[in-house]
Amino acid sequence: MVGIDVWNASVDFPIFDAKSRSLKKLALGKVGGKIGSEGRVPIIEALHDINISLRHGDRVGLVGHNGAGKSTLLRLLAGIYEPTRGSSRIVGKVAPVFDLGVGMDPEISGFENIMIRGLFLGMSRKEMEKRVDDIAEFTELGDYLSMPLRTYSTGMRVRLALGVVTSIDPEILLLDEGIGAVDAAFLEKARDRLNDLVRRSGILVFASHSDDFLVELCSTAIWMDEGQVKMHGSLRDVVTSYKGRDPYEHLSEATLERIGQPRVLSGNGGE
Numbered sequence: 001m002v003g004i005d006v007w008n009a010s011v012d013f014p015i016f017d018a019k020s021r022s023l024k025k026l027a028l029g030k031v032g033g034k035i036g037s038e039g040r041v042p043i044i045e046a047l048h049d050i051n052i053s054l055r056h057g058d059r060v061g062l063v064g065h066n067g068a069g070k071s072t073l074l075r076l077l078a079g080i081y082e083p084t085r086g087s088s089r090i091v092g093k094v095a096p097v098f099d100l101g102v103g104m105d106p107e108i109s110g111f112e113n114i115m116i117r118g119l120f121l122g123m124s125r126k127e128m129e130k131r132v133d134d135i136a137e138f139t140e141l142g143d144y145l146s147m148p149l150r151t152y153s154t155g156m157r158v159r160l161a162l163g164v165v166t167s168i169d170p171e172i173l174l175l176d177e178g179i180g181a182v183d184a185a186f187l188e189k190a191r192d193r194l195n196d197l198v199r200r201s202g203i204l205v206f207a208s209h210s211d212d213f214l215v216e217l218c219s220t221a222i223w224m225d226e227g228q229v230k231m232h233g234s235l236r237d238v239v240t241s242y243k244g245r246d247p248y249e250h251l252s253e254a255t256l257e258r259i260g261q262p263r264v265l266s267g268n269g270g271e
């Protein structure tokens, strides 16, 4: 049974090369996890006493200011970071999609990169062979797919990466917001694929600042603040508290159309 459980987990980063002057400046800021200064080595407490339990069908948006701990939490949920204190248990095949470019090799062709990236995200070679034509068509990269990746523009790389990411079948899908920062027209095209991907996934955790994406893909949300869970509840309640306004009142026409009016009028942040 797919599931993620985190019990009283904290994640610390000891900083061995901190400069004391810049450290004072940091301590005055409001952004980021708490910096402890008791020992000789400063420690950034990126996550503090986190308790989360997720099961199949959960669609969770992650919100919070810069440095609040969203990316660190995603890495903890992916099993990339072990808790410094507390414990965690992750059951299921995890697809961590934090940086679209990770796992891409500039020296090999687009086709080869599709394969490598798919394997990196937990697919088998056979599964990727079945999907490669569909991915190629989606990217609209044509003959470029036979050229080395280093000849691609940034946008072309994103097309390739999005094509692969949206073709996988993850049990646990962890998405960082970078995926929302691509060319608007192409993203519009990718939205259906992204929706299908989420529908196929067992669990979704999605860190994003975009109301439109959160409303479309998530039903609940976690608000991270200074490394702690400040609020965990329905998407609408959490985003309204975090942003001070109802996300459903600021959706684009396209999103309203996609989710359908009834969902907006029902006042239900869930289904």
Ligand SMILES: Nc1ncnc2c1ncn2[C@@H]1O[C@H](COP(=O)(O)OP(=O)(O)OP(=O)(O)O)[C@@H](O)[C@H]1O
Pocket: 013, 031, 032, 033, 034, 044, 045, 046, 064, 065, 066, 067, 068, 069, 070, 071, 072, 073, 224
């Ligand atoms: N590898 C690391 N080494 C040291 N400190 C780190 C490391 N990764 C994160 N941190 C610290 O942990 C805290 C949380 O960072 P994190 O990247 O999780 O925040 P975030 O909510 O994802 O921020 P953003 O919205 O800006 O991406 C910050 O104070 C950051 O400085």
